[in-house]
Amino acid sequence: MSTEIDNFKLLLFAFNCGQVPHASTEIRNAILSTIVLQQPTSQPQTSQSPIDLPDLIFLSLQELAPIYDCLLWRNEDDFLTPFIDAVTHLTGGINDGVFEHVATCSAGLAFAVLFRRVSSSLSMSNLRTSVVTLGYFETGLKGAASIRVNVSSGTLLTEITFVAAHLTANEGYREIRDHNFQDLARKFAFFTDNNVNFSKEDGTDRDFLYKDGSQVFIVGDLNYRVALPPPTPLLSQGTAIAEPGPASATADQRKLAGNYSRAPKWVAPQHSFVEDWLDYDELTISRKHAGTAFFGFDEADVTFPPTYKFDSNREYALGRVPSWCDRVLYFDMFEGGSGVKVEKYASLPELDGSDHIPVYAITRVPFKKPGPLSEQLVANLLKNNIAASTAARAQQITSRGVSLDRQVAPTAIRARQIKLQNRHIAARSGRIKNMEKLIGGLVYLVLSPAGNGILLAAVLGLVIAYVLLRTYPPGII
Template identity: 85%
Template sequence: MCTETDDLKLLLFAFNCGQIPHASTVIRNAILSTIVRDQPTTQPQTSQSHLDFPDFIFLSLQELAPIYDCFLWRNEDEFLTPFIDAVTHLTGINEGVFEHVATCSAGLTFAVLFRHVPSSLSIGDVRTSVVTLGYFETGLKGAASIRANVSSGTLSTEITFVAAHLTANEGYREIRDHNFQDIARKFAYFTNDSVNFSKEDATDRDFFYKDGSQVFILGDLNYRVALPPPTTPLLQAAGIAVPGAPSAAADQSKLAGNYLRTPKWVAPQHSFVEDWMDYDELTISRKHAGTAFFGFDEADVTFPPTYKFDSNREYAPGRVPSWCDRVLYFDMFEGGSGIKVEKYASLPELDGSDHIPVYAITTVPFKRPGSLSEQLVANLLKHNIAASTAAPAYQITSRGVSLDRQVAPTAIRARQIKLQNRHIAARTGRIKAMEKLIGGLVYLVLTPAGNGILLAAVLGLVSAYMLLRTYPPGIDPYRTGLEYEGRPTTTASDKQMLNSD
């Protein structure tokens, strides 16, 4: 970039790795293909040196490594290194195209940021934050975030990248909504690395929602397609025909396995997008229920569902294909005129997981952004979510009710600061101990080596029990009537003689 008016170009990549290692060359080819596809068709593709590389690449990785590797051994680096190598040596020819800026992890979820070099852009004030979700907040689910200030000449903009992994399983839309609300409440970006977490009234931090900060949140959000039964009047009234729907006489318990079996990956499958998107839970939560991702937008989804695939790269029988992997953005510019999504697609070439990765290529202009709208701040206060804004929140009303009478903004801020400090402090104590316990249990149950240890322990306990049963310590077999080393059982006369003694 040479001028202050240029846009900032981003490549956002989300992949649930399925706890399976991936080769660096495979990752490199897959990510590079997203850049090649984005080039104008009139531009000759004779050399990779002519490619228009993005200014930043952000990777959102979920289930990067097995649970025991992340929680017990802490050796997830061997799973992360291929991704870092793939981007830093993206062309495979000349090095130094991208440099690794920062990595942030929350359990099994990783956020990794790269910057294109050489570049006239400067990056500074890099901050990170994590929120753990899932059982006991151990990081089985969670979110990791990197916030940075990017400058071009005298102009600058702040960008927040979030890698997220929300609660799984069908029918849990409300829980996933609460997951997002927890993320929005608990994220805190400290301005001082040496902040004292025990000081509950510390205020040297920013919140998730902030004036002037563009936010991208991507990853395995786990929202499913909540299809009604194919024979219900709701589908018939809507005129929607489910692909391959069975007859009414079919066994209702086997509907999912029968009508959702599809051929190998063929794109595009417009029947999925056109007929099923109305039942996408994320769309329902954002646009209709209004219970999650307040103020966020998403480009049109034109790719087939990205989950769940079996080993044959077919949609798994018995599971409704869903768009679990998504990319959303929060546009701070007036009228939504800032962030532009140039490409939003899936990447079936990168396999090995039960998910298909997705990516988005976006641009962010270097122009002065706006502030959080009064309507948005009102909604945040309604859901007890603090924000870093100069707007007079106490004057905002919603549905004719003054919000300062329901929840005082100053009380929200104080409460969120206390919650954040306790949450971050716990990461160094109780939660870490619980992670090791869960990692150890998973290692014993799900790995051959762990099964061997578990089996040896069980056999040892059984052997010890049998040994104690055979040789009861401190008990005279003649007094108990037990046979010992071939001696006969104590008779009645023996007992009478013993008693007379």
């Protein structure tokens, strides 16, 4: 007989694998250490010590396998299996099979993987998936995969939406990443029967990313960078022109702005110049100040070092500004911030092999019914042409100084978004998949040893054919 609980423990894990395979034991040991660290430290841990395991584990994996494996062959099992094996047998021989693999959803190079603890009193139902691709020609070089599911304990129930995201890379592309998020919010389509049917125009068979009562977690390589200002210009007298921002960061910005030589290592818990860089973190700017992406989402305090970019020596790469690319965001619909509680938000340097360091968050998610989307948020979504599955009305509401009269617009926005979703789903079934195969094939020929061999053989064949044709003109042989 199951025991009813009023909240459950959730582990959210984000890792850009850098197209490098990882061993199951390495993954298991690294993830298990994040759980063991949550235990009381009054007694040393032993093999017999109880471990406070989470009820659910969600993995957001990016660049799990080489591009051609994801796009051309669509065969990532060899790379995904170690992660599934590591989690399902997380405690090794002590409690074998402690987690069960619930679902996997992939969008090109992005993977969403959900697990449930076997001994947990939680049950899951009405599982639905959705994908959005954001790469060149809308291919899966970038994109997001999502799993939406009902989680219940006895008579209590809540809906959770997990999103594994991989947004546009490179420095200076903050606005494009903002548009990536807006595309996700417009194109995600969760069908009531998980049947991708884009023939209906009324939208009664689908929900959007923003939905009353659905708690949302966005986890992954969001690729937002630290946008440091240019070096402080010096006057001829040798005095510096003051730049906006923290005064304590000025000297270190001079060290890194421009040429970006080797970045000093992070020093914790002492004050470090890197702490000042958070003022220049693009995600914080977009979410809190500009208000151009991740509307209504929150993030726990970032207290860990930048997670990108590392070289083979596990040092920050030359010529790159260290940045917090890998993040965990959550949408808390509870009044007064009484909903999702983040117990720990940290990086996991123990799992290496990539140019990223994974991050994780351990949260407590309540079962109490969350409130509806606020009218202020709905007005902001409408302003950005993002529909929401909500009963909230947005009439005569002021959002950032803009008066919005939305008596008819919500229906129009919804219809427009449904048409956008229909086109995207239709393209995913044909044109985009063909383009992914083309890109995957080209990458395979150029970057893989086997592909290089095929390319070399083809070139040699053409050269030999050319020589034969020049030596023996047509009609001689």
